[in-house]
Amino acid sequence: MNPLYLGTAARRLFGIHEPAAAARAGRVRAALFCYPLGQEYIYAHRSMRHLASKLASSGFQTLRFDYFGTGDSGGEESDSDEYGLQCDVRTAIETLKEIAQAPKVTLIGLRAGANIAAKAASPAEVERLILWDPILATQQLPAGAPVLEIGTALDAFADRLLIVVSENRETYDEFHKACAAHSAQFNAIEFIPSPCPWQESATVTGALPVPAILRMQQWLQ
């Protein structure tokens, strides 16, 4: 693990770079993680770290980082706003591209982090996009989190987009309707029942969302 600071002196971000265990011949791959917001960040930290380690062992250079005003980054919670969060993701993308010497990165966001990733991702910099349990417009959004723009993500990434729903079948059905309404031929969304990493139970039971993690790792191979 390589802890580092990224960004500017005025907007200092904390990150953890986990190097690829072994480089895959001829291909540099990099994965950037966008955490949830609020207490969900605390509950999900272990699962995100676990997924990052899995990908690192599969040959990815990985970078997990804290948005400004969260985690170990500078600033206070009140400093966190939608525009700032987007800027932080772009800063982290540039940092990871430099570390990994990769032209593009894979972006993985969980919960509000998925909403943030969907908004920040551009095909010029992002190779593949995973939205893990994003927050629908019908659900309560934490302050600063953008509304999920599924249509925009589908248009931009098509079959390079995976939406993982692990909470329950009802939530999956809502997402499926939202995706199907946009593109009847496209089926990016998968229901993978797993312990929810962003709920308090994750820090009580220690259960990891293994099925979801394995599926994401498999999809990225």
Next chain:
Amino acid sequence: MLGKNGRLVGIVARPSDGACDLPAIVILNTGIVHRVGHHRMYVGMSRQLASAGHTVVRFDFSGIGDSVARHDDLSPIRACLSEIKEVLDGIADNYGVRRFVLVGLCSGADHAVLYGRGDPRVEGLVLMDPTLPPTARYYFHYVMQRFANLRSWFSVATGRSGLLHLVASHLLSQVEPKATGIERLALQDLQFSPYLAQCYRAVAERGVRMLAVFTSVSVRHTYHKQILDSFPEASAGGALRLEYFPESDHVFSTPSARKRLSRLIESWLLIG
């Protein structure tokens, strides 16, 4: 990176003037929650204490947060104690600090007491909701609090009552042979309580100052001053100060509770 071979990830907050005459503060993990703490509690606390002149360290035990897991056969408790020592040694070597105060919530508080008994450099402990074994008065308050609650009666009738489980566990701990040594026990095991009591006695006898903070009554403690009945040893020598946050939950969810906590710790450190 801290600890032997730089295995442990942590954040060190230094006072701006680089002074090292005040004790360093070392904040321990709560359960498997990483060094940031619930509601970013430890980040705010460490910044406040650093601006007051302390070197403050927040780190992750191996296998927690960003620290890599161990691959030896040390028990979890022994591993935590060994890693606390590694971090203190590292701070002493790198920053010239020789005095330490350990801060912990829940299991972090228990680890602080366990470690504090054996290291003379530890001169203070801040214990938030440490593990307390039940007392007779605990059971009385527990029953009274649930007496008027229909759901509690239903739980008893269906065998799902937490109290029934606790009483059964307590009785079993009296009947079953006691485990030798702490390696096979978890902090919450009732059989662990006698060992914790020894640690409280040892730190009190050594004159280690203790600030014990308790949040709203819950299944962990059902009345104020329960620590004085559970561990009377802790108050020997008069070095124990009790504070209560009845308006706060276990993880200090409100900004006002966290602010009050940080100010309390800062003022308590000043008195030392």
